[in-house]
Amino acid sequence: MDSPRGTKRSGQRTGQSDITRCPECGSRSVVEDVGRGERVCRGCGLVLSDHRIDMGAEWRAFSAEENEARSRVGAPLRYTVHDKGLSTVIDWRDKDTAGRKLSPTRRSEIYRLRKWQIRSRVHSSVDRNLAQAMAELERLSSQLGIPKPIRELAAVLYRKSIMKKLVRGRSIEAMVAATLYAACRIRQKPRPLDEVADASRVDRKKLGQCYRLLLRSLDIKIPLSDPIDYVSRFACQLSLSSPVQLRTVEILKRSRDLGLTIGRDPLGLAAAAIYVASIMLDERRTQREIAEVARVTEVTVRNRYKEIVRRLGIDSLDMPREVGGM
Protein backbone atom coordinates (compact mmCIF):
# COMPACT_ATOMS: atom_id res chain seq x y z
CA MET A 1 0.00 0.00 0.00
CA ASP A 2 2.65 2.45 1.02
CA SER A 3 4.92 1.46 -1.78
CA PRO A 4 7.00 4.34 -3.00
CA ARG A 5 7.45 2.99 -6.46
CA GLY A 6 5.31 3.96 -9.36
CA THR A 7 4.77 7.52 -8.33
CA LYS A 8 2.17 8.00 -10.97
CA ARG A 9 -0.06 5.36 -9.45
CA SER A 10 -3.55 6.50 -10.10
CA GLY A 11 -7.08 5.24 -9.72
CA GLN A 12 -6.87 2.59 -12.34
CA ARG A 13 -5.90 -0.50 -10.40
CA THR A 14 -7.73 -2.38 -13.06
CA GLY A 15 -8.76 -5.89 -12.29
CA GLN A 16 -8.58 -6.89 -15.92
CA SER A 17 -5.20 -8.31 -16.60
CA ASP A 18 -5.46 -8.35 -20.35
CA ILE A 19 -4.57 -4.72 -20.96
CA THR A 20 -1.48 -4.38 -23.05
CA ARG A 21 -1.76 -0.70 -23.86
CA CYS A 22 -0.98 1.84 -21.21
CA PRO A 23 -4.06 3.99 -20.53
CA GLU A 24 -1.84 6.93 -19.58
CA CYS A 25 0.61 7.32 -22.41
CA GLY A 26 -0.94 4.90 -24.88
CA SER A 27 2.27 2.99 -25.49
CA ARG A 28 2.19 -0.75 -25.79
CA SER A 29 5.10 -1.27 -23.44
CA VAL A 30 3.27 -2.60 -20.41
CA VAL A 31 5.33 -5.36 -18.83
CA GLU A 32 4.84 -7.87 -16.10
CA ASP A 33 7.36 -7.56 -13.29
CA VAL A 34 6.97 -10.91 -11.67
CA GLY A 35 9.58 -10.26 -9.00
CA ARG A 36 7.67 -7.29 -7.68
CA GLY A 37 4.21 -8.52 -8.48
CA GLU A 38 3.45 -5.47 -10.57
CA ARG A 39 2.44 -4.52 -14.05
CA VAL A 40 4.28 -1.46 -15.13
CA CYS A 41 4.33 0.73 -18.20
CA ARG A 42 7.89 0.98 -19.48
CA GLY A 43 7.00 4.15 -21.29
CA CYS A 44 5.73 6.41 -18.52
CA GLY A 45 6.33 4.35 -15.40
CA LEU A 46 2.71 4.03 -14.46
CA VAL A 47 1.97 1.07 -12.22
CA LEU A 48 -1.11 -0.54 -13.64
CA SER A 49 -1.56 -3.06 -10.89
CA ASP A 50 0.41 -4.23 -7.91
CA HIS A 51 0.32 -6.89 -5.22
CA ARG A 52 -0.38 -9.41 -7.89
CA ILE A 53 -0.45 -13.02 -6.82
CA ASP A 54 2.05 -15.32 -8.39
CA MET A 55 0.10 -18.43 -9.31
CA GLY A 56 3.19 -20.46 -10.05
CA ALA A 57 5.01 -22.86 -7.78
CA GLU A 58 7.23 -21.40 -5.10
CA TRP A 59 10.05 -23.78 -5.97
CA ARG A 60 12.21 -23.92 -9.01
CA ALA A 61 13.17 -26.89 -11.04
CA PHE A 62 15.91 -27.18 -13.58
CA SER A 63 14.93 -30.35 -15.32
CA ALA A 64 11.84 -32.32 -16.15
CA GLU A 65 12.62 -34.96 -13.56
CA GLU A 66 13.14 -32.37 -10.89
CA ASN A 67 9.88 -30.75 -11.86
CA GLU A 68 8.20 -34.12 -11.52
CA ALA A 69 9.81 -34.82 -8.19
CA ARG A 70 8.93 -31.50 -6.64
CA SER A 71 5.39 -31.34 -7.82
CA ARG A 72 2.97 -31.89 -4.99
CA VAL A 73 -0.15 -32.46 -6.99
CA GLY A 74 -1.33 -35.71 -8.48
CA ALA A 75 -3.66 -36.90 -11.17
CA PRO A 76 -6.77 -34.87 -11.95
CA LEU A 77 -9.97 -35.46 -10.01
CA ARG A 78 -11.74 -38.52 -11.30
CA TYR A 79 -15.46 -38.83 -10.86
CA THR A 80 -15.42 -42.42 -11.94
CA VAL A 81 -13.56 -43.36 -8.78
CA HIS A 82 -16.07 -43.47 -6.00
CA ASP A 83 -14.07 -41.26 -3.65
CA LYS A 84 -12.77 -39.20 -6.58
CA GLY A 85 -9.38 -40.72 -5.83
CA LEU A 86 -8.96 -38.36 -2.93
CA SER A 87 -9.31 -40.34 0.25
CA THR A 88 -6.35 -41.15 2.41
CA VAL A 89 -5.45 -44.75 2.89
CA ILE A 90 -3.86 -45.97 6.06
CA ASP A 91 -1.19 -48.43 5.21
CA TRP A 92 -1.56 -51.98 6.49
CA ARG A 93 2.06 -52.26 7.55
CA ASP A 94 2.79 -51.63 11.21
CA LYS A 95 5.78 -49.45 10.51
CA ASP A 96 6.20 -45.73 10.71
CA THR A 97 7.51 -43.58 7.90
CA ALA A 98 11.07 -44.33 8.83
CA GLY A 99 10.39 -48.04 8.72
CA ARG A 100 10.59 -48.60 12.45
CA LYS A 101 8.28 -50.96 14.23
CA LEU A 102 5.46 -49.27 16.07
CA SER A 103 5.06 -49.48 19.80
CA PRO A 104 2.22 -51.76 20.94
CA THR A 105 0.05 -48.85 22.05
CA ARG A 106 0.65 -47.04 18.80
CA ARG A 107 -0.09 -50.23 16.93
CA SER A 108 -3.48 -50.70 18.42
CA GLU A 109 -4.23 -47.06 17.85
CA ILE A 110 -3.43 -47.39 14.18
CA TYR A 111 -5.46 -50.54 14.03
CA ARG A 112 -8.48 -48.69 15.36
CA LEU A 113 -7.96 -45.79 13.00
CA ARG A 114 -7.69 -48.12 10.08
CA LYS A 115 -10.85 -49.87 11.00
CA TRP A 116 -12.84 -46.67 11.26
CA GLN A 117 -11.33 -45.22 8.19
CA ILE A 118 -12.43 -48.18 6.14
CA ARG A 119 -15.84 -48.09 7.69
CA SER A 120 -16.33 -44.43 7.01
CA ARG A 121 -14.90 -44.57 3.55
CA VAL A 122 -16.58 -47.50 1.95
CA HIS A 123 -19.23 -48.42 4.39
CA SER A 124 -21.36 -45.36 4.54
CA SER A 125 -24.36 -46.34 2.47
CA VAL A 126 -23.82 -43.71 -0.18
CA ASP A 127 -20.19 -44.58 -0.63
CA ARG A 128 -20.87 -48.24 -0.73
CA ASN A 129 -23.44 -47.63 -3.40
CA LEU A 130 -21.04 -45.42 -5.32
CA ALA A 131 -18.23 -47.89 -5.09
CA GLN A 132 -20.41 -50.58 -6.56
CA ALA A 133 -21.89 -48.28 -9.16
CA MET A 134 -18.51 -47.02 -10.34
CA ALA A 135 -17.28 -50.57 -10.71
CA GLU A 136 -20.32 -51.35 -12.81
CA LEU A 137 -19.89 -48.18 -14.83
CA GLU A 138 -16.32 -49.10 -15.56
CA ARG A 139 -17.27 -52.61 -16.61
CA LEU A 140 -20.17 -51.51 -18.75
CA SER A 141 -18.40 -48.71 -20.52
CA SER A 142 -15.34 -50.71 -21.31
CA GLN A 143 -17.54 -53.38 -22.77
CA LEU A 144 -19.25 -50.80 -24.93
CA GLY A 145 -16.04 -48.97 -25.69
CA ILE A 146 -17.22 -45.68 -24.23
CA PRO A 147 -14.49 -43.05 -24.10
CA LYS A 148 -13.31 -41.57 -20.79
CA PRO A 149 -14.94 -38.15 -20.97
CA ILE A 150 -18.34 -39.70 -21.45
CA ARG A 151 -17.74 -42.09 -18.56
CA GLU A 152 -16.89 -39.17 -16.36
CA LEU A 153 -20.06 -37.43 -17.39
CA ALA A 154 -22.04 -40.55 -16.60
CA ALA A 155 -20.37 -40.68 -13.21
CA VAL A 156 -21.36 -37.09 -12.51
CA LEU A 157 -24.94 -37.84 -13.48
CA TYR A 158 -24.95 -40.83 -11.20
CA ARG A 159 -23.72 -38.77 -8.29
CA LYS A 160 -26.46 -36.28 -8.91
CA SER A 161 -29.07 -38.98 -9.00
CA ILE A 162 -27.83 -40.32 -5.70
CA MET A 163 -28.16 -36.86 -4.21
CA LYS A 164 -31.70 -36.74 -5.47
CA LYS A 165 -32.34 -40.17 -4.00
CA LEU A 166 -33.30 -41.58 -7.34
CA VAL A 167 -31.41 -44.79 -6.86
CA ARG A 168 -33.43 -45.85 -3.86
CA GLY A 169 -35.55 -48.82 -4.64
CA ARG A 170 -34.05 -49.20 -8.09
CA SER A 171 -31.23 -51.40 -9.11
CA ILE A 172 -27.82 -49.83 -9.24
CA GLU A 173 -27.15 -51.51 -12.54
CA ALA A 174 -30.21 -50.02 -14.15
CA MET A 175 -29.36 -46.54 -12.93
CA VAL A 176 -25.77 -46.85 -14.08
CA ALA A 177 -26.84 -48.02 -17.50
CA ALA A 178 -29.31 -45.15 -17.72
CA THR A 179 -26.72 -42.53 -16.83
CA LEU A 180 -24.32 -43.97 -19.34
CA TYR A 181 -26.95 -43.96 -22.04
CA ALA A 182 -27.82 -40.38 -21.17
CA ALA A 183 -24.18 -39.32 -21.17
CA CYS A 184 -23.71 -40.75 -24.63
CA ARG A 185 -26.68 -38.84 -25.91
CA ILE A 186 -25.63 -35.61 -24.29
CA ARG A 187 -22.28 -35.85 -25.99
CA GLN A 188 -23.96 -36.60 -29.31
CA LYS A 189 -22.51 -40.08 -29.44
CA PRO A 190 -25.70 -42.03 -28.92
CA ARG A 191 -25.74 -45.77 -28.58
CA PRO A 192 -28.91 -47.69 -29.30
CA LEU A 193 -30.85 -48.34 -26.13
CA ASP A 194 -30.84 -52.03 -26.90
CA GLU A 195 -27.09 -52.11 -27.15
CA VAL A 196 -26.73 -50.64 -23.68
CA ALA A 197 -29.42 -52.93 -22.35
CA ASP A 198 -27.67 -55.98 -23.76
CA ALA A 199 -24.34 -55.06 -22.26
CA SER A 200 -25.79 -54.54 -18.83
CA ARG A 201 -28.00 -57.01 -17.12
CA VAL A 202 -30.94 -54.70 -17.28
CA ASP A 203 -33.89 -55.17 -19.56
CA ARG A 204 -34.78 -52.52 -22.06
CA LYS A 205 -37.92 -51.51 -20.29
CA LYS A 206 -36.28 -50.87 -16.93
CA LEU A 207 -33.51 -48.99 -18.61
CA GLY A 208 -35.95 -46.80 -20.46
CA GLN A 209 -37.84 -46.06 -17.27
CA CYS A 210 -34.70 -45.10 -15.40
CA TYR A 211 -33.58 -42.96 -18.27
CA ARG A 212 -36.82 -41.03 -18.38
CA LEU A 213 -36.74 -40.62 -14.63
CA LEU A 214 -33.26 -39.23 -14.96
CA LEU A 215 -34.33 -36.70 -17.52
CA ARG A 216 -37.27 -35.57 -15.47
CA SER A 217 -35.62 -35.37 -12.09
CA LEU A 218 -32.29 -33.89 -13.03
CA ASP A 219 -34.01 -31.89 -15.70
CA ILE A 220 -31.34 -32.31 -18.27
CA LYS A 221 -31.93 -31.08 -21.73
CA ILE A 222 -30.91 -33.71 -24.17
CA PRO A 223 -30.70 -32.92 -27.81
CA LEU A 224 -33.05 -35.08 -29.85
CA SER A 225 -31.01 -37.91 -31.10
CA ASP A 226 -30.04 -37.23 -34.64
CA PRO A 227 -29.84 -40.10 -37.13
CA ILE A 228 -26.63 -38.56 -38.44
CA ASP A 229 -24.92 -39.33 -35.16
CA TYR A 230 -25.29 -43.02 -35.86
CA VAL A 231 -24.02 -43.00 -39.39
CA SER A 232 -20.31 -43.30 -38.83
CA ARG A 233 -20.68 -46.14 -36.37
CA PHE A 234 -23.00 -48.12 -38.57
CA ALA A 235 -21.00 -47.46 -41.69
CA CYS A 236 -17.93 -48.61 -39.88
CA GLN A 237 -19.56 -51.81 -38.73
CA LEU A 238 -20.65 -52.47 -42.29
CA SER A 239 -17.21 -51.50 -43.58
CA LEU A 240 -18.58 -48.93 -45.95
CA SER A 241 -16.35 -46.28 -47.48
CA SER A 242 -16.43 -42.64 -46.45
CA PRO A 243 -18.10 -41.47 -49.65
CA VAL A 244 -21.04 -43.62 -48.68
CA GLN A 245 -21.08 -42.00 -45.28
CA LEU A 246 -21.06 -38.57 -46.81
CA ARG A 247 -23.85 -39.47 -49.16
CA THR A 248 -25.83 -40.90 -46.26
CA VAL A 249 -25.50 -37.72 -44.27
CA GLU A 250 -26.57 -35.76 -47.30
CA ILE A 251 -29.64 -37.93 -47.71
CA LEU A 252 -30.53 -37.55 -44.06
CA LYS A 253 -30.22 -33.79 -44.20
CA ARG A 254 -32.49 -33.59 -47.21
CA SER A 255 -34.97 -35.93 -45.56
CA ARG A 256 -35.00 -33.76 -42.50
CA ASP A 257 -35.70 -30.70 -44.59
CA LEU A 258 -38.65 -32.49 -46.09
CA GLY A 259 -39.99 -33.30 -42.65
CA LEU A 260 -39.52 -37.00 -43.19
CA THR A 261 -37.74 -37.48 -39.91
CA ILE A 262 -40.18 -36.23 -37.34
CA GLY A 263 -41.62 -38.93 -35.17
CA ARG A 264 -39.47 -41.54 -36.84
CA ASP A 265 -37.03 -43.82 -35.16
CA PRO A 266 -33.59 -42.30 -35.80
CA LEU A 267 -32.11 -45.77 -35.98
CA GLY A 268 -34.44 -46.76 -38.78
CA LEU A 269 -33.77 -43.54 -40.63
CA ALA A 270 -30.03 -43.92 -40.38
CA ALA A 271 -30.33 -47.51 -41.57
CA ALA A 272 -32.51 -46.60 -44.53
CA ALA A 273 -30.29 -43.72 -45.60
CA ILE A 274 -27.27 -45.98 -45.45
CA TYR A 275 -29.10 -48.53 -47.55
CA VAL A 276 -29.93 -45.98 -50.21
CA ALA A 277 -26.43 -44.52 -50.22
CA SER A 278 -24.83 -47.94 -50.41
CA ILE A 279 -26.84 -48.77 -53.51
CA MET A 280 -26.20 -45.41 -55.13
CA LEU A 281 -22.48 -45.75 -54.72
CA ASP A 282 -22.42 -49.38 -55.66
CA GLU A 283 -21.37 -50.78 -52.30
CA ARG A 284 -24.61 -52.55 -51.79
CA ARG A 285 -25.45 -54.11 -48.45
CA THR A 286 -28.57 -56.13 -47.89
CA GLN A 287 -31.45 -54.76 -45.89
CA ARG A 288 -30.86 -57.63 -43.53
CA GLU A 289 -27.25 -56.68 -42.78
CA ILE A 290 -28.07 -53.04 -42.24
CA ALA A 291 -31.11 -53.80 -40.13
CA GLU A 292 -28.96 -55.95 -37.93
CA VAL A 293 -26.36 -53.33 -37.04
CA ALA A 294 -29.02 -50.66 -36.60
CA ARG A 295 -31.08 -53.01 -34.48
CA VAL A 296 -34.28 -52.48 -36.37
CA THR A 297 -36.15 -54.87 -38.62
CA GLU A 298 -35.80 -55.14 -42.36
CA VAL A 299 -39.38 -53.98 -42.63
CA THR A 300 -38.55 -50.69 -41.01
CA VAL A 301 -35.53 -50.20 -43.22
CA ARG A 302 -37.75 -50.95 -46.17
CA ASN A 303 -40.52 -48.56 -45.18
CA ARG A 304 -38.13 -45.71 -44.46
CA TYR A 305 -36.14 -46.19 -47.58
CA LYS A 306 -39.27 -46.33 -49.72
CA GLU A 307 -40.32 -42.98 -48.29
CA ILE A 308 -36.91 -41.46 -48.78
CA VAL A 309 -36.69 -42.60 -52.35
CA ARG A 310 -40.15 -41.36 -53.14
CA ARG A 311 -39.84 -38.00 -51.46
CA LEU A 312 -36.32 -37.22 -52.55
CA GLY A 313 -37.10 -38.31 -56.06
CA ILE A 314 -34.29 -40.79 -56.23
CA ASP A 315 -35.83 -43.08 -58.79
CA SER A 316 -32.74 -43.32 -60.90
CA LEU A 317 -30.68 -46.23 -62.12
CA ASP A 318 -30.92 -49.56 -60.50
CA MET A 319 -33.40 -48.57 -57.85
CA PRO A 320 -36.23 -51.05 -57.93
CA ARG A 321 -39.28 -49.71 -59.66
CA GLU A 322 -41.61 -47.70 -57.58
CA VAL A 323 -45.27 -47.26 -57.98
CA GLY A 324 -46.77 -43.84 -58.17
CA GLY A 325 -49.66 -44.48 -55.81
CA MET A 326 -49.61 -43.56 -52.16
Add this chain to the structure above:
DNA sequence: AAGACGAAAGTGGTTGA
Protein backbone atom coordinates in the same frame (compact mmCIF):
# COMPACT_ATOMS: atom_id res chain seq x y z
C1' DA B 1 -31.38 -69.98 -52.47
C1' DA B 2 -30.97 -65.47 -50.96
C1' DG B 3 -32.85 -61.12 -51.06
C1' DA B 4 -36.63 -57.99 -51.55
C1' DC B 5 -41.48 -56.95 -51.14
C1' DG B 6 -45.84 -56.00 -48.85
C1' DA B 7 -50.01 -57.35 -46.14
C1' DA B 8 -51.81 -58.32 -41.73
C1' DA B 9 -51.73 -58.86 -36.99
C1' DG B 10 -49.26 -57.93 -32.62
C1' DT B 11 -46.51 -54.88 -29.34
C1' DG B 12 -45.03 -51.04 -26.29
C1' DG B 13 -45.21 -46.22 -25.58
C1' DT B 14 -47.57 -41.66 -25.80
C1' DT B 15 -51.51 -38.68 -25.47
C1' DG B 16 -55.72 -36.83 -24.02
C1' DA B 17 -60.10 -37.40 -21.64
Add this chain to the structure above:
DNA sequence: TCAACAACTTTCGTCTT
Protein backbone atom coordinates in the same frame (compact mmCIF):
# COMPACT_ATOMS: atom_id res chain seq x y z
C1' DT C 1 -57.02 -45.33 -15.61
C1' DC C 2 -58.38 -46.23 -20.10
C1' DA C 3 -58.95 -45.98 -25.06
C1' DA C 4 -57.15 -44.27 -29.32
C1' DC C 5 -53.24 -43.84 -31.96
C1' DA C 6 -48.78 -43.89 -34.53
C1' DA C 7 -44.65 -46.23 -35.21
C1' DC C 8 -42.38 -50.35 -35.10
C1' DT C 9 -42.03 -55.61 -35.03
C1' DT C 10 -43.20 -60.29 -36.26
C1' DT C 11 -44.70 -63.44 -39.42
C1' DC C 12 -45.59 -65.21 -43.72
C1' DG C 13 -46.50 -65.89 -48.65
C1' DT C 14 -44.91 -64.23 -53.10
C1' DC C 15 -41.85 -62.37 -56.44
C1' DT C 16 -37.07 -61.35 -58.36
C1' DT C 17 -32.26 -62.04 -59.21
